[in-house]
Amino acid sequence: MAHAVNELLILNQFMVSELTVRNFWDDGVFAGLNIVPVLSKLLSIRYETVECNAAFARQEACRIGAILYLAGVRCRFGVILSTNVYIPKLKGSIIAQDGLNLEKTDPILLWVLMIGGAQSFMHEEHKWFVSATANLIVHKGYSMWEELMADVCAVLWIDGILEAECNKFHGEVSAELWTSHRHIFL
Numbered sequence: 001m002a003h004a005v006n007e008l009l010i011l012n013q014f015m016v017s018e019l020t021v022r023n024f025w026d027d028g029v030f031a032g033l034n035i036v037p038v039l040s041k042l043l044s045i046r047y048e049t050v051e052c053n054a055a056f057a058r059q060e061a062c063r064i065g066a067i068l069y070l071a072g073v074r075c076r077f078g079v080i081l082s083t084n085v086y087i088p089k090l091k092g093s094i095i096a097q098d099g100l101n102l103e104k105t106d107p108i109l110l111w112v113l114m115i116g117g118a119q120s121f122m123h124e125e126h127k128w129f130v131s132a133t134a135n136l137i138v139h140k141g142y143s144m145w146e147e148l149m150a151d152v153c154a155v156l157w158i159d160g161i162l163e164a165e166c167n168k169f170h171g172e173v174s175a176e177l178w179t180s181h182r183h184i185f186l
Contacts, residue, residue, distance in 0.1 A: 001059050004041040008066050011038050012156050015073075019158070031077040039070045057096035058108075064090040065112035068119045072162040087123045090116045094132070110136060110148070111155040117173070118165040130169070134176040137185060144186050145170050 011034055015024075024030045045063055064086050071081040094112060113136060117129035142148045149157075149166075177183040 001045055007038045015158055025076055035070060042067050054097050057093045061093040061112050065115045068115045076161050083119045087120045087125050091125045091128055107151050107155045111152050114152050117169045118162045130172045130176050133173050138181050138183055
């Protein structure tokens with residue numbers, strides 16, 4: 001898992017750097033040569049006992065978050081991947097990490113919640129991702145989307161992916177924050 005995550009971080013850095021030089025979003029060969037090998041490694045890792053082990057649950061949440069992240073990257077290249085099987089697994093692995101204990105939050109939890117929220121539209125778990133993200137925002141004291149995204153980008157992000165989904169998710173989270181917490185989130 002550590003090797004696959006390291007390769008993902010290197011790939012992400014390379015893509016961010018490459019985007020400063022050229023727009024490669026229509027270069028299918030680039031996607032095939034660079035993204036598919038990392039995605040294959042992530043798909044080959046399996047944790048069967050995440051419910052019983054918080055450490056495995058955290059690794060599984062990272063793995064599934066990375067798969068969904070790469071699905072978002074590949075979508076930008078025009079390749080649509082089904083997220084149906086991964087959204088419930090991501091929710092389960094987040095909950096198995098200590099029941100979404102906000103006292104132990106770190107940027108990776110925020111990142112996987114953001115990926116889950118942006119990729120879970122049309123899934124029954126979507127409302128859970130909206131609510132969990134809203135609770136984390138209140139706990140962390142975020143008042144603006146840009147603050148939240150700065151922390152998400154510090155983990156792993158490429159400008160230009162999942163933009164429409166993130167904008168819609170932002171609106172839903174803002175509405176949830178106001179309705180449930182009377183918290184203004186711009």
